[in-house]
Amino acid sequence: MLRVDVEKQLGEFSLSASFSSEGRVIGLFGASGAGKSSLVNMIAGLLRPDRGTIAIDGETVDDTAAGIHVPTYRRRIGYVFQDARLFPHLSVAQNLDYGRRMNGLAPDPAQHKRIIDLLDIGALVDRRPGKLSGGERQRVALGRALLSKPRLLLLDEPLGALDEGRKLEILPYLVRLRDEANVPMVYVSHDVAELRQLATQIVMLKQGRVTSLGGVKVLT
């Protein structure tokens, strides 16, 4: 599903990571500054590796030796950021529809309804992003990413900006997503409890290196 073998120098910090996974939810675990976000940004194509290859679903999207770098907008990924990044000038409904429009996909009312129900955001569609709570914003961001029909969903500490109460409110949605949405995910977190609940496989990062790989058992 996902194959990564990259090197990147970012100032003083050097990142060198290699792993491959067929898991449904790859948990990318590590302290802040371990290089998790840089790694996810490379998978998304927002950051270009100095050397190495990345393949999503069998398609090589980065291969520095062959000069391949597929731009972000052609990678067919979904990305949920810590800070949601909803478009402030669009309503929630327009935000949700954005990916479909940009990819020129035909409307898919069944899928639309399924995801809106799954995330419980039906009541929010007429609102503006500025009028949503943090948890609501994150659920809309999840829906927006899913509705672009990605082949891989990247989640970079999606609960990182929420307080404990809100986290507990969103976690069940993520579990449902894992079990029902049928989209493989890369889930970045420094929270062991979160990953225990969600991940099917763990990639542990420490100072830019992969230190362990395996099931959730490695989270000890």
Add this chain to the structure above:
Amino acid sequence: MSDISPAEWTAILLSLRVAIIATLVATPFGIALAWLLARRDFWGKSLLDALVHLPLVLPPVVTGYLLLLTFGRRGLVGGFLADHLGIVFSFRWTGAALACGVMSFPLLVRPIRLSIEAIDRRLEQAAETLGAAPWKVFFTVTLPLALPGVLAGMVLGFAKAIGEFGATITFVSNIPGETQTISSAIYSLIQTPDGDAAAGRLVIVSIALAIGALIAAEWFARRATQRLHGN
């Protein structure tokens, strides 16, 4: 206001036409340039930035004279446009629009540039992850978020264009009905005996237009902040 004479109306309407055309034609260029200055690093960027601002600090008569040399009948660009496209600037209202467009360009570009710089680039990244190619990101995220700045720039540019005097009179002279704008009409009137009353009326019109434009620009700027916060 009811005693505005037909001649004064001609000057007012001409000024409006000149300023509207100047603003509408200059805006796409202004947006492109503002984006370039806000988002790109390239060789000669500070020179380009200085060039854009030049009409603001150069004596208007110099700008007008340079326009005459370049866009006049015998100018390099003017000759080409007249021979091949039939567009003539010298001593025509189109020339007045060109002079006003050039003179107001710095005021047009600045608010657009500021509003593009204020946009969170992470929103553009988000759009890209959702499958939007760079030009689509520009038209669906960057430009809509910068729109209040674009409108503020247009209003300021329009206000400047409607009052432009020095470059216009140098480039296209002061021909009633063709190139005599409000400013050149006032200039003529105050040199004529008994012209004071008419000049006074046009002065009031000028002040009203300028204040209206400043209020409108301020309103658009406030809208910009609201838009960026998603309310």
